[in-house]
Amino acid sequence: MDATRLRILRELADRGTVAATAVALSMTPSAVSQQLKILAREAGVPLLEPSGRRLRFTDAGQALVVRADDVITALDRADVEMAAFRTTPRGRVRIALFPSGAALLLPAVLDLVTDSGVDIDAQDEDVPASAVPPLLADYDVVLTHRDERAPALSGPRVATTGLLREPIDLVLPPGHRLAGRDEVRLGDLADENWISVRGGFPVDDVLLSVTAATGVEPRVVHRINDFHVIEELVAAGRGVALMPRYSVQHPRVVRVRIAGVRAARIYELVTRHGAMERPAVAAVLEAFRTAASRVDRADQAGVVQIRRAPLS
CATH class of the missing domain: 3.40.190.290 (D-Maltodextrin-Binding Protein; domain 2)
Structure with a gap:
């Protein structure tokens, strides 16, 4: 699964709506929706389902948000470590x-x-x-x-x-x-x-x-x-x-x-x-x-x- 799409999924969990997620990530709402659909295909299970005029997370979607936190935290830690290698003698x-x-x-x-x-x-x-x-x-x-x-x-x-x-x-x-x-x-x-x-x-x-x-x-x-x-x-x-x-x-x-x-x-x-x-x-x-x-x-x-x- 693509890390960028995992970040979008986590942002949606934090922001609550596709529109707010789009604003936070400087994307269009349609682009956000498209990336979420691709992520669902990569996962092989539905991640979101309609709830009135909004979307809510399925059980699989909620589980993946937790894993997305783990993955993104690890990637951010790796970025920090690589920056240290680029700037200090390690x-x-x-x-x-x-x-x-x-x-x-x-x-x-x-x-x-x-x-x-x-x-x-x-x-x-x-x-x-x-x-x-x-x-x-x-x-x-x-x-x-x-x-x-x-x-x-x-x-x-x-x-x-x-x-x-x-x-x-x-x-x-x-x-x-x-x-x-x-x-x-x-x-x-x-x-x-x-x-x-x-x-x-x-x-x-x-x-x-x-x-x-x-x-x-x-x-x-x-x-x-x-x-x-x-x-x-x-x-x-x-x-x-x-x-x-x-x-x-x-x-x-x-x-x-x-x-x-x-x-x-x-x-x-x-x-x-x-x-x-x-x-x-x-x-x-x-x-x-x-x-x-x-x-x-x-x-x-x-x-x-x-x-x-x-x-x-």
């Missing part, structure tokens, strides 16, 4: 994050949305930036990363928000001949064994970019996407590596800046176009921006708190 937001980015930002993001009415459903997805758009079929927001020399992700169905620049540093074993320097040129590492991540991920993209800029062809002996394992191998003297600054955690490795080359990965948030019109999604994006700005300020001040990030 609801569930599904987020995909690459693991080291999640370790760095997710705890602060969760803190920032606590008690806001937003529920975050976070899952790790460690894929190259090129594989991010298909993830939007399952997620509202995707945190991704890329080499700063690579173009930002773009497309007719995606929107990208820049978030954070994380420098890439050189990680050396303890006691390495270059470990005492503040900066190292990669040309000084031409004969070293390198440990990198799989191809297509930002750290390896940076290594390739550095290769193009310096002419030094790195000898990569291991490709592992777990930064913790990379640190352990470097600490054991099995090679050198490039690592994002905020992911370096091992107490025995030595982190050194790369001289002569700008090397960094860029954090970006990817959504569908129009997703930010949902207050809940907008609140989550703002929480990410706040968390990222805290990390950036701490890094600039030289006091960034480095978290252990087990995956790339």
Whole structure:
């Protein structure tokens, strides 16, 4: 049964006459009568019967008025709830994050949305930036990363928000001949064994970019996407590596800046176009921006708190 016709029926019960109902609803009396006849056909039983020059409700009609109250009350409640979703950050937001980015930002993001009415459903997805758009079929927001020399992700169905620049540093074993320097040129590492991540991920993209800029062809002996394992191998003297600054955690490795080359990965948030019109999604994006700005300020001040990030 149509909700609009149920409203007309309830209005008739309140007003008493078709004419008064028509005035209240800005309709003509004939239109009101027509809608009531259609409602009776939908119900399958007579709802009204003549009583002199007026109409009175049948037993079925009286019963349906009561149910109409229930239905209309529920619909009005739903309208209020939907209005709240349209104007305040409420609801569930599904987020995909690459693991080291999640370790760095997710705890602060969760803190920032606590008690806001937003529920975050976070899952790790460690894929190259090129594989991010298909993830939007399952997620509202995707945190991704890329080499700063690579173009930002773009497309007719995606929107990208820049978030954070994380420098890439050189990680050396303890006691390495270059470990005492503040900066190292990669040309000084031409004969070293390198440990990198799989191809297509930002750290390896940076290594390739550095290769193009310096002419030094790195000898990569291991490709592992777990930064913790990379640190352990470097600490054991099995090679050198490039690592994002905020992911370096091992107490025995030595982190050194790369001289002569700008090397960094860029954090970006990817959504569908129009997703930010949902207050809940907008609140989550703002929480990410706040968390990222805290990390950036701490890094600039030289006091960034480095978290252990087990995956790339």
